[in-house]
Amino acid sequence: MRPPPLLDVRDLRRNFGSFAAVDGVTLSVQPGEVTALIGANGAGKTTFYNLISGRLRPTGGSIFYRGRDITGTPPHSITRMGIARSFQITNIFDQLRVIENVQVALVIRQGKGTRWWRRAARDEDLRLQAGELLERLGLSGLAMARAGTLSHGDKRLVELAIVLATDPQLVLLDEPTAGMTPEETHAVVDLIARLAETGPQTFFLTEHDMDVVFGLARRVFVMHRGRLLAEGSPDEIRANPEVRNAYLGEEVY
Amino acid sequence: MTGRGAARRVTLLALLAVLAAWPWLAPYFAIFLMTEILILGLFAASFNLLFGYTGLLSFGHAAYFGTGAYVAALLLRDMAPPFLAVLAAAAVGAAVVALVIGWFSVRLTEVYFAMLTLAFGMMVYALVHQWRGLTGGSDGVAGFPLTAPLPGVAVNIADPVNYYYLTLILVAVSAYVLHRITVSPFGLILRSLRENSERASFAGVPVRRYRLAAFVVSGLFSGLAGALFAPFNRIAVPEMAHWTQSAEPVLMTILGGSQYFFGPFLGAGVFLLLRQWITSYTQEWMFFLGVILAFLVVFLPRGLLGLFDRWLGGRS
Numbered sequence: 001m002r003p004p005p006l007l008d009v010r011d012l013r014r015n016f017g018s019f020a021a022v023d024g025v026t027l028s029v030q031p032g033e034v035t036a037l038i039g040a041n042g043a044g045k046t047t048f049y050n051l052i053s054g055r056l057r058p059t060g061g062s063i064f065y066r067g068r069d070i071t072g073t074p075p076h077s078i079t080r081m082g083i084a085r086s087f088q089i090t091n092i093f094d095q096l097r098v099i100e101n102v103q104v105a106l107v108i109r110q111g112k113g114t115r116w117w118r119r120a121a122r123d124e125d126l127r128l129q130a131g132e133l134l135e136r137l138g139l140s141g142l143a144m145a146r147a148g149t150l151s152h153g154d155k156r157l158v159e160l161a162i163v164l165a166t167d168p169q170l171v172l173l174d175e176p177t178a179g180m181t182p183e184e185t186h187a188v189v190d191l192i193a194r195l196a197e198t199g200p201q202t203f204f205l206t207e208h209d210m211d212v213v214f215g216l217a218r219r220v221f222v223m224h225r226g227r228l229l230a231e232g233s234p235d236e237i238r239a240n241p242e243v244r245n246a247y248l249g250e251e252v253y
Numbered sequence: 254m255t256g257r258g259a260a261r262r263v264t265l266l267a268l269l270a271v272l273a274a275w276p277w278l279a280p281y282f283a284i285f286l287m288t289e290i291l292i293l294g295l296f297a298a299s300f301n302l303l304f305g306y307t308g309l310l311s312f313g314h315a316a317y318f319g320t321g322a323y324v325a326a327l328l329l330r331d332m333a334p335p336f337l338a339v340l341a342a343a344a345v346g347a348a349v350v351a352l353v354i355g356w357f358s359v360r361l362t363e364v365y366f367a368m369l370t371l372a373f374g375m376m377v378y379a380l381v382h383q384w385r386g387l388t389g390g391s392d393g394v395a396g397f398p399l400t401a402p403l404p405g406v407a408v409n410i411a412d413p414v415n416y417y418y419l420t421l422i423l424v425a426v427s428a429y430v431l432h433r434i435t436v437s438p439f440g441l442i443l444r445s446l447r448e449n450s451e452r453a454s455f456a457g458v459p460v461r462r463y464r465l466a467a468f469v470v471s472g473l474f475s476g477l478a479g480a481l482f483a484p485f486n487r488i489a490v491p492e493m494a495h496w497t498q499s500a501e502p503v504l505m506t507i508l509g510g511s512q513y514f515f516g517p518f519l520g521a522g523v524f525l526l527l528r529q530w531i532t533s534y535t536q537e538w539m540f541f542l543g544v545i546l547a548f549l550v551v552f553l554p555r556g557l558l559g560l561f562d563r564w565l566g567g568r569s
Contacts, residue, residue, distance in 0.1 A: 053455065074454070074459075075454045076455075076459045091451065093445050094449070095447075095448050096448055100444075104456050105456040107442060108456060112438040113463070114439060119433070119436050120436060123438065162452070165456070166457050
């Protein structure tokens with residue numbers, strides 16, 4: 001028997017006018033299993049993530065997280081339930097220091113958002129936990145820098161740090177290596193693999209780089225024109241003629 | 254960095270010393286001028302908690318300033334309680350108005366938020382202007398006594414020097430509280446909303462609730478400023494709730510630098526000094542203020558403190 005799924009999506013739909021961006025997707029993510037969602041540009045991957053994370057409301061279908069119906073729940077509640085996400089285009093707090101970027105999430109998680117008198121910089125818990133997290137991501141040396149001044153790769157790490165600071169069970173990463181140099185990509189893949197192995201988080205990512213997908217994921221879903229085309233282990237997906245036809249073939253460079 | 258922190262502390266202490274000695278240092282009329290700078294500086298700093306820290310531009314802050322002014326004037330006229338109780342009641346009254354207006358306004362952002370706060374501000378003005386039975390309409394509320402600060406504290410605050418000191422103490426305490434808020438965990442959440450409210454919501458921040466909280470705190474201190482302003486002028490008039498009054502903290506903040514805690518105070522000082530100086534030559538002071546502001550916005554987008562910061566090298 002498989003354990004109950006962490007995420008269970010049933011017949012999820014989202015229309016933009018008459019265009020069905022997500023057209024009846026049913027899938028589930030098992031706890032602890034790195035899962036990937038692949039598909040060509042415009043296949044509906046990002047819309048699918050926006051639906052799960054509460055950025056968009058579904059037109060139909062439902063989303064269950066740990067057995068609970070979370071369809072239509074706002075993003076901040078979904079985040080506090082344990083689903084955190086990164087964005088395809090880096091989304092951080094540019095003018096805040098790197099350590100403050102992480103502390104925003106920590107303040108909420110530790111229920112300190114209503115503390116209006118005590119200095120945030122003197123809060124030991126906030127400082128130590130943020131410091132630990134930055135160390136795990138190799139950002140310790142940049143803790144006091146303004147996040148907006150960092151390199152592209154480091155900014156993506158800051159976003160990952162914010163995501164992890166929410167203490168998620170399920171982490172949605174929308175193309176975590178987009179725009180990175182090969183070295184940075186390599187480092188991030190290693191990092192995710194290490195986190196997935198040791199941490200309590202389950203990773204569910206979209207990716208264009210097939211090396212990344214097949215190196216990390218144990219289960220792969222393929223989306224094509226809003227629908228699920230195939231699912232299986234990386235080997236099964238690679239061998240699937242339909243997938244090769246619809247998608248992998250286009251990606252040969 | 255500790256060097257800069259120490260330098261800032263010394264500057265602040267020197268400033269406080271000058272302000273404490275002001276009635277001896279400056280000519281009589283300058284006591285009034287400085288009282289006004291302090292009051293409007295507090296108003297602008299309250300506005301900036303919302304603008305510079307939370308990223309919401311309100312065009313209707315006179316609603317809370319005016320509420321504070323009228324609550325204070327009416328309480329003094331009809332009940333004459335101790336003055337500090339008047340100020341507290343006026344601040345709370347303004348916070349309640351801010352809670353109601355904010356509850357609707359924080360649903361929107363950017364220009365829509367600005368328009369909605371402007372519209373609500375005009376409603377408050379219309380109410381104050383038309384409700385003659387309570388507010389005396391365009392005549393305003395005047396002829397009220399200035400009561401002792403607390404029961405048993407027989408300080409005559411009708412004396413301009415005493416009123417100056419009362420204002421200085423209250424503005425200094427309020428500025429300290431506002432500053433603590435900006436560096437607190439709550440303040441960090443507000444700054445995250447200014448930077449990127451979407452990322453904040455995906456970090457677990459209930460965005461509207463925090464925006465509303467900032468709105469109410471901003472309204473509270475704006476109300477306190479208004480409650481100091483009406484007794485200072487011995488009258489509360491509808492103009493204190495007018496949208497032109499809402500424009501003042503916006504201009505002062507931009508003048509001084511919205512990204513700096515003391516920007517609004519500096520802006521209030523420069524604004525009122527310029528007005529004082531230009532009106533001694535011409536009645537058309539708004540024209541020249543306009544020229545100066547346009548110049549500043551084009552050449553100093555980060556305000557006067559931004560300029561000092563550049564001279565000193567690097568950002569704070």
